[in-house]
Amino acid sequence: MNVRAPNLRLHSSGLTAEHDMACAVCHTEKAVYSLNEGHFEPCWRCRSEGWRLRHRDRSRFWVQAAQALVIVLLVLGVGLCAAALFR
Numbered sequence: 430m431n432v433r434a435p436n437l438r439l440h441s442s443g444l445t446a447e448h449d450m451a452c453a454v455c456h457t458e459k460a461v462y463s464l465n466e467g468h469f470e471p472c473w474r475c476r477s478e479g480w481r482l483r484h485r486d487r488s489r490f491w492v493q494a495a496q497a498l499v500i501v502l503l504v505l506g507v508g509l510c511a512a513a514l515f516r
């Protein structure tokens with residue numbers, strides 16, 4: 430099966446676009462084209478149900494892992510202090 434690029438026509442004002450891309454979630458409504466980002470999002474109904482296109486930034490993995498580690502260490506530290514105080 431061939432992959433077909435959607436037909437996309439941007440208005441000369443740059444404020445609107447016309448396309449034939451189906452919503453990737455429900456396949457019954459048109460997707461929403463984000464003019465700022467330049468990609469398609471799920472239709473408005475699916476978006477109201479919580480569906481979103483998400484870009485996972487892998488470069489932030491270690492930052493988030495370090496933040497989680499700090500939280501765990503803080504909780505352990507508070508727990509140990511509380512145990513020492515109420516012994």
Ligand SMILES: [Zn+2]
Nearest residue numbers: 452455472475
């Ligand atoms: Zn949809």
